[in-house]
Amino acid sequence: MHRRLLSVLFGAWMGVAWAADKPIEVIALDRKEPVQYEKDIEPILRAKCTVCHSGKELKGKFDAGSYAGVMKGGSKGPVVVPGKSGESPLVHYVGKTQKPFMPPKDEEPLTPQELALIKLWIDQGAKPPTTVLAKPIVTLSAIPSAFAPARAIVLTAQGAEVIVGRGNQIHVYETASGKHLRQFTDPNLKEPPAAHRSLVESLALSADGKWLASGSFQEVVIWDFATGAIAHRITGFAHNVVALAFSPQGTRLACGGGAPTEDGELKLVDAANGAVLLDIKNAHSDTVYGLAFSPDGNLIASASADKFVKVHQALDGKWVKSFEGHTHHVLDVSWRHDGKLLASAGADNVIKVWDFESGEQRRTIVGHGKYVSRVVFVAKTTLIVTTSGDRTARTWNSENGGAVWQYNAASDSLDAVAVSSDGKWVVVGGTEGLARVLDGKTGKLLHELKPTDNSPMPPKP
Numbered sequence: 001m002h003r004r005l006l007s008v009l010f011g012a013w014m015g016v017a018w019a020a021d022k023p024i025e026v027i028a029l030d031r032k033e034p035v036q037y038e039k040d041i042e043p044i045l046r047a048k049c050t051v052c053h054s055g056k057e058l059k060g061k062f063d064a065g066s067y068a069g070v071m072k073g074g075s076k077g078p079v080v081v082p083g084k085s086g087e088s089p090l091v092h093y094v095g096k097t098q099k100p101f102m103p104p105k106d107e108e109p110l111t112p113q114e115l116a117l118i119k120l121w122i123d124q125g126a127k128p129p130t131t132v133l134a135k136p137i138v139t140l141s142a143i144p145s146a147f148a149p150a151r152a153i154v155l156t157a158q159g160a161e162v163i164v165g166r167g168n169q170i171h172v173y174e175t176a177s178g179k180h181l182r183q184f185t186d187p188n189l190k191e192p193p194a195a196h197r198s199l200v201e202s203l204a205l206s207a208d209g210k211w212l213a214s215g216s217f218q219e220v221v222i223w224d225f226a227t228g229a230i231a232h233r234i235t236g237f238a239h240n241v242v243a244l245a246f247s248p249q250g251t252r253l254a255c256g257g258g259a260p261t262e263d264g265e266l267k268l269v270d271a272a273n274g275a276v277l278l279d280i281k282n283a284h285s286d287t288v289y290g291l292a293f294s295p296d297g298n299l300i301a302s303a304s305a306d307k308f309v310k311v312h313q314a315l316d317g318k319w320v321k322s323f324e325g326h327t328h329h330v331l332d333v334s335w336r337h338d339g340k341l342l343a344s345a346g347a348d349n350v351i352k353v354w355d356f357e358s359g360e361q362r363r364t365i366v367g368h369g370k371y372v373s374r375v376v377f378v379a380k381t382t383l384i385v386t387t388s389g390d391r392t393a394r395t396w397n398s399e400n401g402g403a404v405w406q407y408n409a410a411s412d413s414l415d416a417v418a419v420s421s422d423g424k425w426v427v428v429g430g431t432e433g434l435a436r437v438l439d440g441k442t443g444k445l446l447h448e449l450k451p452t453d454n455s456p457m458p459p460k461p
């Protein structure tokens with residue numbers, strides 16, 4: 001479809017006037033049987049809330065993906081008072097009688113029927129599910145096209161092509177021109193074409209360019225990069241797979257993730273046959289957000305919500321070292337080319353540089369105004385590139401902490417970065433759903449990598 005026409009249609013669709021800020025009508029339910037969480041409440045949350053309130057996406061610190069999360073509440077505390085719907089902030093948020101109205105305007109509000117069910121469930125005591133769910137829920141229904149963050153970006157070995165995860169799609173572009181080349185599509189997900197049912201959370205490309213791995217909710221797919229065919233699908237992950245890294249030899253794939261506040265997950269997979277070779281239990285006590293192999297491939301460094309960077313042996317999973325110093329989640333980790341230094345990025349807004357041998361902290365680099373989402377050493381240099389929730393991408397000298405350049409024209413958080421092996425290109429992406437190719441020397445914008453016709457741009461906030 002023509003892009004212009006599509007954006008007009010899309011605009012018209014977005015323009016559907018939900019009576020955005022009007023209270024939802026209160027109706028009485030004619031219902032004898034008790035309200036059941038898993039049958040009556042969960043489907044509502046899944047349809048209208050979990051896109052912003054599950055997995056890594058926990059707006060207002062509220063997790064609608066599990067009963068425990070709902071009962072725990074948000075950043076202002078519990079939102080459900082069992083037996084008392086009138087005193088439960090949740091009812092007021094979703095009934096649009098108290099701010100923040102949920103879901104926010106532009107999103108489809110609850111129906112009077114749904115609101116009545118939630119009220120009745122609370123009045124009946126906000127009982128837990130009767131059948132225990134094995135796994136917390138993360139939205140698997142079609143992802144609204146307005147929510148298509150670019151959370152994962154990788155470049156091919158020489159940097160000629162850039163692969164961008166955007167929403168549940170994977171697109172390939174020519175780096176030098178920004179031209180769209182192709183898309184990776186699961187043959188079972190054609191309308192619209194998608195690589196995963198849920199969001200693409202992570203990407204990795206083997207050094208020989210043979211395998212592309214993509215991580216999503218409870219699964220990793222290994223694609224034949226040349227043909228776009230699915231070679232292996234690895235399932236059985238606890239939650240979103242938010243970190244992926246190939247060993248330098250390209251034979252092993254490290255996969256990281258885990259359910260929030262539960263043990264982190266760190267598994268090593270055989271890239272050739274998709275078999276899980278190693279499951280490093282208790283590597284971390286919370287979600288693993290970042291992974292990096294040492295340059296010789298013998299060690300795997302991991303960054304976690306448990307505030308630690310740890311290093312394990314890649315072959316047998318034996319613990320080697322822990323690096324402690326961040327005061328909040330550690331979101332990413334990278335090795336310098338010689339394996340002597342590690343850099344880590346934290347939700348405490350800082351970058352830390354560590355000496356691997358001694359385990360000592362070399363320095364803390366401050367400057368970002370919000371969480372630092374990604375950190376990567378530039379090829380054979382001492383430079384590091386970071387992206388942040390403060391909407392900037394920056395380059396620093398890891399030797400003295402000095403700032404080199406800063407890109408600050410993004411209009412939302414930046415959560416993904418890739419740097420070409422010669423340092424020529426830095427590609428960044430984030431919540432806007434758009435990837436940008438920057439000049440690696442200056443940080444100047446070279447191209448915006450636009451979505452294709454089947455994936456319109458989200459409206460500007």
Ligand code: HEC
Nearest residue numbers: 048049052059060062074075076077079100102103104107
């Ligand atoms: C498009 C994203 C989006 C959707 C969909 C959404 N929310 Fe939210 N929600 C947010 C944001 C952003 C915040 C934080 C805003 C604030 O606190 O002002 C938030 C905050 C909350 C909070 C925490 C308030 C507090 O601070 O304690 C609750 C509870 C909540 N939402 C419930 C829901 C429920 C229930 C649904 C579904 C009916 C829903 N949300 C759908 C984006 C969303």
